[in-house]
Amino acid sequence: MLNAVEHALGVRLNGMATPLPSYINRVYDLQACDDKRYVAKFYRPGRWTRDALQDELDFVADCAVDEIPVVPPIVGAGGETLLVFDGIYIAVYPRRLGRQLEINSLDDWTRVGRLIGRVHVAGSRREAASRTDLHPGATISDHVDHLLDGGFLAGRHADDFDDIAHTILDRIHDAFDDVEFIRIHGDCHCGNLLDRMDEGLAIIDFDDMMMGPPVQDMWLLLPGRLADCRREWNALLKGYEQFREFDDQTAQLVEPLRAMRIIYFLAWCSHQVHDYRFQTMYPDWGSDDFWQREVNDLRTQLQYIEETLR
Numbered sequence: 001m002l003n004a005v006e007h008a009l010g011v012r013l014n015g016m017a018t019p020l021p022s023y024i025n026r027v028y029d030l031q032a033c034d035d036k037r038y039v040a041k042f043y044r045p046g047r048w049t050r051d052a053l054q055d056e057l058d059f060v061a062d063c064a065v066d067e068i069p070v071v072p073p074i075v076g077a078g079g080e081t082l083l084v085f086d087g088i089y090i091a092v093y094p095r096r097l098g099r100q101l102e103i104n105s106l107d108d109w110t111r112v113g114r115l116i117g118r119v120h121v122a123g124s125r126r127e128a129a130s131r132t133d134l135h136p137g138a139t140i141s142d143h144v145d146h147l148l149d150g151g152f153l154a155g156r157h158a159d160d161f162d163d164i165a166h167t168i169l170d171r172i173h174d175a176f177d178d179v180e181f182i183r184i185h186g187d188c189h190c191g192n193l194l195d196r197m198d199e200g201l202a203i204i205d206f207d208d209m210m211m212g213p214p215v216q217d218m219w220l221l222l223p224g225r226l227a228d229c230r231r232e233w234n235a236l237l238k239g240y241e242q243f244r245e246f247d248d249q250t251a252q253l254v255e256p257l258r259a260m261r262i263i264y265f266l267a268w269c270s271h272q273v274h275d276y277r278f279q280t281m282y283p284d285w286g287s288d289d290f291w292q293r294e295v296n297d298l299r300t301q302l303q304y305i306e307e308t309l310r
Helices: 002-009 050-065 106-123 136-149 155-176 230-240 248-270 276-281 288-308
Strands: 013-020 026-032 037-042 083-085 088-094 182-184 193-195 201-203 210-212
Touching (some): 002 013, 002 037, 002 083, 002 088, 050 088, 050 106, 106 182, 106 201, 106 230, 136 248, 155 248, 248 288
Antiparallel strands (some): 193 201
16 A cells, blocks of 8 residues: 555555544555655545546546645556546545544634535536436446345335335435536535635535436435424525526435435445445344334335325
8 A cells, every 4th residue: 555655656655544533445544754645535445436537536636626625636657537546447636634623613603604505506517428427327236226125125025115115206206307417526514514714615425426406416415304304404505606606406315315415325335245344333234123124214214205295
């Protein structure tokens, strides 16, 4: 790993390598002999194509051009930001300090809205052709088929899950038609927002960036259902619309997007079931009780969708 980064950047490292939290990829805090600090991200092989990874780095670069507080990757010795060593793709970043944002006031919500609005201005300028398209017709069916065909559910749970998942798909599919899709962060929760104190807010970890409706980057931040968070939502929009108009009609997509995220996460977990770390974190995943809870949660979610989509 040290050799890979030294070769890519043309620098000498002093041997310090501290693993940082990251489930899918491998991320390390490194130090060079001149005391400069770097964060090296080794992408898990087979998860994304080269073009999809380049879409991520291009999005971050576009944000940096607009002076949005992101951390763009370092250009390697060969003139590229997406580096490769022994068949593994790597991106290396300068180390930046900050603490996870705590949203404690309506002013904080407005600050976050301004940041997301600026990110979406940059995101709207071009497409990410190799990334996920967050339309239910392009995602839910594949996730459901993977779970059922892979044998992750059995008996009545399989039938019940198949029925409720496709009922949700049929109900929400048309709601996404004629909705603006742009490059979005895709996983915009407080864990990916840093408060750098005097330097303001920063947004990190574009690993799950995708093409989708802008509202996706907003509802994940809310502490509850949209109907119960109107003050926070209005403050968020207040900041957002200082930079970009928001389509109020797309607020009805929040509950459909929540259902899509539930199904996506189930499919994501199914790819990790043989990973030792996953088994220790989710010991009951895949059990009868687990699937009963998930089916019940999706039934409840369908009720919220019916109340939202009129």
